[in-house]
Amino acid sequence: MSAPEPLLSVQGLEKHFPITKGLIKRQVGAVRAVDGLSFDVVKGETLGLVGESGCGKTTTGRLITRLLEPTGGKIVFEGNDISHMSQAHLRPLRRDMQMIFQDPYSSLNPRHTVGAIVGAPFRIQGVKTEHGTKKAVQDILELVGLNPEHYNRYPHEFSGGQRQRIGIARTLALKPKLIIADEPVSALDVSIQAQVVNLLEDLQNELDLTYVVIAHDLSVVRHISDRVAVMYLGKIVEIADRTSLYKSPMHPYTTALLSAVPIPDVKRRTERERIRLQGDVPSPINPPSACRFHTRCWKAQEVCKTVEPPLVELLTGHQVACHFPENIPQDENTPRHESSPQDAVAADARPATGTE
Template identity: 75%
Template sequence: MTDTQSSQGKGTQGTARLRKSAAQPLLRVTDLERHFPVKGGLLRGNRGAVRAVDGISFSVNPGETLGVVGESGCGKSTMGRLVTRLDEPTGGKVEFEGQDITHLSAGRLRPLRKDIQIIFQDPYSSLNPRHTVGTIVGAPFRLQKVATEHGVKRAVQDLLELCGLNPEHYNRYPHEFSGGQRQRIGIARALALKPKMVVADEPVSALDVSIQAQVVNLLDDLQRELGLTYLIIAHDLSVVRHVSDRVAVMYLGKIVEIADREALYRNPAHPYTNALLSAVPVPDPRRKERRERILLTGDVPSPLNPPSGCRFRTRCWKAQEVCATTEPPLAELAGGHQVACHFPEGQEGSEGQGRPAGEGEPTDAAAAE
């Protein structure tokens, strides 16, 4: 694939990769866009748009976990809301199990809500303080009019138990629970209708370290037990590495790199991924002297008026003229490792070893599992 590839090219390429992996993807996103119009001025005219999500394509296969990382404002949460259709895209296509759900009406979406659920970031604001746990977790049953074998109460109690909560707490209110327990309530609610796919938007970032690990393990167990597919959005690169099979890195509304976990963390090809990884503080005091940190200067540019060409060029140390004029397409390097950069890192020589060009990485993947 060459540099002249347009955004349509990305779609076909994604499809090619999917055919290779045989199974039909559960979720396929093609050139997804969400622009928020900015109104203002004397005549309330349109003064441009915040390009929160600006043409991203990826797919999620059944049973896998795709992690999405990026700084705040890169559009990862908006993407999560578009995929769950809590918000309507302004362009592109979202397909769930082959069905186009991009512009479905609320009524036609309702049956699909059973299959796609979301876990929110803040366990304090995502639970109604006036409802008991029983009401909160039982709401999906009532809304979807799902009949349960032994009544809703029993089903809810089973769910609470599944998520590591005491089923006797059925009648308690959210304020009686700690942050970690509330997040478990949110998870129980998301799992009530046995969804096929769960979008988790920063599921652990509001929790303490020791509780974080409990919730990460819980998500892991539930995936194994119920065969769930996850789309996990987070800013913590070490958590994403722990939970994901594949990882996508977003910057200013675009995916800049997407690859299998091992490939991405071992051989990050995009300078931005490199910078992100090098910025993660590591709990090892001796490393602080010898590690080389790539310090990015400045802030993320405004999505109202993103830089021309490559969006990362304003902070990139490798930027050249071509970066300002041509937008790099998300091109495949090897084994499903896609990167949008004119000068990807470690491509000569160092990349070849340990990265067999072709399907999957049986050795790495097996070791990781």
């Protein structure tokens, strides 16, 4: 049985922000925020995009929705190449592709009522509803757990969680097929986070939505995602289904990230090995050569500084970009990284570790 056609396909996506100097704005460099991403998202699934602050997650989300113009690569949505499509041609497609923004305070216009905010997509796209825009907006407010009577209120009258629900309601107005959720719960209290995450899951089941969830909270990503992609300095270093990635991470960076996830159980927390990476994250203006993680990796060898590891599938559905991946089953039939030296060379040399 052939694999389903992806709803979204990203191929070699790049975004370099120029650095200029002087009166004539001469370019002297570039911030390589996103530098060659490739992944697919199938209809109905949730892909989690995780990584440290500054790794390019939000820029990726804005590129997918074409809020930013890509420097290179392709973005294919429902078979249409939208990489450099004009705004006039993009407008009809925006009904099917929407974004939930990170900050529920700055993403809502304080001068507009909730009715005007959630009804804006109908007005901009010229969509007519059977019982009028007001009734459609009130139905959407009720769908996301708000009172239809909130129609005439202003954003400052609501809590953070309620504001995020208003943002979600605006996103759902035109019943999109793909939603990019940029840190949808990071600005909310923990108790409200659970409510919003559960709301997103319920809406996905009810409306057959497809999500790309951008987050740095690995616990939230594990709860909501079907597959997880890990980013480091503008590149994807590992993609796998959530069970495989959280149980047996292959890239050293993913291993270090997961070791930092808080564990409420005191006994389990003291038994767990905590990996502390040395040094700071390099600048995206001048990233390290070849493998960008080699300056902080405890398994790095000379090949990591000279040969960039490609993102290859080492197990079914599990891709990793590393010359010395971890947690590979000792099976003769397991495919090996073509350019990797023998595992014996890498050894198991870990950095100084400790317990939490």
